[in-house]
């Protein structure tokens with residue numbers, strides 16, 4: 001089945017991988033992106049419409065330029081710390097922007113949406129692994145903005161027949177194994193690229209003593225005191241989007257459905273660093289720092305519902321293999 005898909009935020013990290021996955025599936029891809037965090041060259045051969053979600057006229061221009069069957073919405077600000085410092089940016093981009101997108105979809109008769117949501121909507125976990133029916137009490141503005149859109153989607157499904165699948169990602173990691181897309185953030189705040197950047201510095205002759213890497217806290221109630229996260233390969237996230245998109249287009253998914261995307265296995269920050277040492281062969285060092293505001297000790301997802309609803313299983317279950325794809329991309333940059 002071919003489809004015309006609009007990938008909103010297709011110039012970003014996960015969106016640019018989605019462009020490749022959708023094209024490989026034979027879909028026609030248009031990207032809408034304001035390039036505030038993404039990169040024009042990351043959309044490859046897809047058509048790019050540069051515009052801003054906060055501007056309904058930009059959205060109308062985009063929707064008039066194509067006859068879209070389906071929208072995938074990746075365009076959000078996604079730094080927890082920044083969301084605490086500048087919540088206005090987050091509410092404007094992530095809430096107002098997403099509502100503008102939904103209303104543009106309605107104006108132009110597009111009824112299917114795959115929405116990038118997050119495990120940050122759960123807040124402090126009461127049980128591990130976290131199932132979808134776990135209470136959602138986000139502890140930072142970023143998580144709240146995503147939860148608000150999940151809630152709007154339930155109301156838009158009932159009132160307007162907009163069908164959606166919200167995919168709650170755990171920690172996206174890794175890069176296209178063929179090296180065509182990768183993880184680029186500016187500034188970079190995520191653990192894996194920062195550890196690998198440190199390895200690259202060492203490979204280029206840097207002194208291990210001058211490490212720029214800080215581990216945010218070793219006094220959490222975990223096996224080594226550092227935070228545990230569930231790392232899921234970006235290609236596995238994209239595979240779930242394709243499956244969800246196909247089910248929506250086939251009319252097999254109605255309403256507003258929420259699914260976790262996770263591997264179901266957790267690694268501490270120190271275990272990630274040790275795995276990066278194995279993969280890169282570099283003696284990566286770090287400094288121990290204070291906790292970062294808003295970090296729950298442990299986030300591991302229960303993805304059985306995605307398996308049942310979509311027939312989705314992560315293909316990348318080895319942390320080392322996930323890290324190798326990120327390392328290959330970083331070295332080739």
Ligand code: UDP
Nearest residue numbers: 189190191192194214215216227269292295
């Ligand atoms: N982390 C760290 N040092 C860094 C960046 C991240 O110790 O320079 C920790 C962070 O506190 C969290 C884990 O690594 O426990 C994953 O953080 P990341 O920002 O990659 O993803 P998040 O879990 O915030 O989505």
